[in-house]
Amino acid sequence: MNKLSTDALPDTIVAALRSCVDSGFPRTVDELKSLVAIPGIAWDAFDPAELDRSAEAVADLVRSTGIEDVRILRVENGGVQGGPAVVARRPAAAGKPTVLLYAHHDVQPPGAAELWETEPFAAQERNGRLYGRGAADDKAGVLAHVAAIRAITEVLGEDFGVGITLFIEGEEEAGSPTFRRFLEEHRELLRSDVIVVADSSNWKVGVPALTTSLRGLVDGTIEVRVLEHAVHSGMFGGPVLDAPTLLARLIATLHDDDGSVAIEGLVASDSAGVEYPEADYRADASVLEGVRLAGTGSLASRLWTKPALSIIGIDAPGVAVSSNTLLPSARAKFSLRLAPGQDPREAMAAVERHVVKHAPFGATVNFTPGESGNPFATDTNRPAAQIALWALGAAWGTDAVETGIGGSIPFIADLTEIYPEAQILVTGVEDPDSRAHSANESLHLGEFRRAVLAEALMLARLNVGAPRNV
Numbered sequence: 001m002n003k004l005s006t007d008a009l010p011d012t013i014v015a016a017l018r019s020c021v022d023s024g025f026p027r028t029v030d031e032l033k034s035l036v037a038i039p040g041i042a043w044d045a046f047d048p049a050e051l052d053r054s055a056e057a058v059a060d061l062v063r064s065t066g067i068e069d070v071r072i073l074r075v076e077n078g079g080v081q082g083g084p085a086v087v088a089r090r091p092a093a094a095g096k097p098t099v100l101l102y103a104h105h106d107v108q109p110p111g112a113a114e115l116w117e118t119e120p121f122a123a124q125e126r127n128g129r130l131y132g133r134g135a136a137d138d139k140a141g142v143l144a145h146v147a148a149i150r151a152i153t154e155v156l157g158e159d160f161g162v163g164i165t166l167f168i169e170g171e172e173e174a175g176s177p178t179f180r181r182f183l184e185e186h187r188e189l190l191r192s193d194v195i196v197v198a199d200s201s202n203w204k205v206g207v208p209a210l211t212t213s214l215r216g217l218v219d220g221t222i223e224v225r226v227l228e229h230a231v232h233s234g235m236f237g238g239p240v241l242d243a244p245t246l247l248a249r250l251i252a253t254l255h256d257d258d259g260s261v262a263i264e265g266l267v268a269s270d271s272a273g274v275e276y277p278e279a280d281y282r283a284d285a286s287v288l289e290g291v292r293l294a295g296t297g298s299l300a301s302r303l304w305t306k307p308a309l310s311i312i313g314i315d316a317p318g319v320a321v322s323s324n325t326l327l328p329s330a331r332a333k334f335s336l337r338l339a340p341g342q343d344p345r346e347a348m349a350a351v352e353r354h355v356v357k358h359a360p361f362g363a364t365v366n367f368t369p370g371e372s373g374n375p376f377a378t379d380t381n382r383p384a385a386q387i388a389l390w391a392l393g394a395a396w397g398t399d400a401v402e403t404g405i406g407g408s409i410p411f412i413a414d415l416t417e418i419y420p421e422a423q424i425l426v427t428g429v430e431d432p433d434s435r436a437h438s439a440n441e442s443l444h445l446g447e448f449r450r451a452v453l454a455e456a457l458m459l460a461r462l463n464v465g466a467p468r469n470v
Contacts, residue, residue: 055084082178083171092163103141104172107134115439137436141198200428216338216375227328259294272300304404395454
């Protein structure tokens with residue numbers, strides 16, 4: 001059970017917030033449908049005017065909560081013009097904390113139209129779900145913030161003293177290229193005691209989750225060279241092995257016989273608090289029948305608290321254009337997910353040591369480091385996390401679970417570096433069937449309503465005697 005006592009928040013307030021969220025929910029869904037209709041995509045190949053229109057629509061939604069200080073801001077980074085971010089502020093009363101509520105209004109491209117059962121930018125309700133691009137990721141996050149602020153403002157009025165800062169990013173799906181620069185330029189504008197990132201998923205329909213860990217990431221390229229130039233495979237083949245074969249042998253050393261990452265010096269633990277049933281994982285990941293799963297320990301730990309290494313690209317001639325030659329070089333790109341507690345610099349160095357040590361047949365191995373991002377872990381003993389866990393449990397009527405994400409959210413590392421004293425809480429409105437980034441993306445409307453209530457309850461609880469730097 002959660003450690004936090006709920007005595008400080010009267011049952012009457014909980015009931016009033018629940019009623020207010022319920023009565024306002026049809027409006028919230030209609031507003032979400034209108035926002036989904038705007039194809040705001042922050043990729044160069046798409047019309048930037050739609051992204052601007054999306055930002056303006058979000059700004060209008062935020063103003064409807066009663067917050068007056070609403071701005072649309074951009075920054076440049078290395079000549080790159082950032083997407084339009086909506087920033088709004090409601091100052092805190094004396095002694096009250098400030099909470100930053102993050103989401104993003106830009107969306108992924110829709111992809112192939114024939115894969116969609118409905119129009120991607122015309123949100124449609126079906127069997128309790130709302131279908132459309134961005135319906136879950138992350139326009140529902142935007143509306144969750146807006147609806148929660150409306151509810152708590154209506155219920156508490158002038159008694160609500162918590163400071164609110166809304167930061168609705170406009171380039172997340174494009175990799176947040178100016179995010180760090182944005183934080184640096186607007187450091188004081190965004191400074192807060194608690195940061196709520198509404199861009200994750202719940203455990204399953206009916207069970208809420210607080211995302212308490214994210215894996216970090218390093219990537220890079222590995223090149224194997226064996227010849228000065230290509231030579232005829234019939235005349236010279238045999239005494240020397242071609243570069244793709246040796247690259248394959250080198251790649252094979254990256255995992256042991258169980259499929260666990262075999263690179264020395266990487267952090268790993270088997271500490272995941274919940275189990276991911278194998279049948280569910282196989283279905284969710286579309287694993288073919290007969291394929292044996294890799295690694296050891298619980299599936300949840302293999303996904304969240306242990307490293308995972310993939311080869312995501314290989315440079316070699318295609319089969320259609322291949323010739324009978326011994327290829328002098330071959331190159332592969334790797335992607336290594338890092339467990340919480342891992343220093344990315346140490347991980348990158350460990351990969352380089354490994355590939356150089358295991359160079360097959362004396363081949364020359366060239367290692368080129370790529371991008372890196374820090375892992376993340378929440379201290380759930382701190383009051384803000386305890387409040388969030390309580391609020392999620394109260395909204396769903398069942399205890400929240402603490403989950404990890406196998407992927408990375410690189411901008412979380414930027415937030416922790418710029419605001420080391422703030423507690424970051426990663427919440428979400430998605431569920432395992434939301435299909436974010438895929439065709440037929442959808443939002444479970446019942447879970448969405450509970451997510452709005454949970455955020456309103458969290459803000460109400462923070463309003464009752466919660467100190468700054470919670």
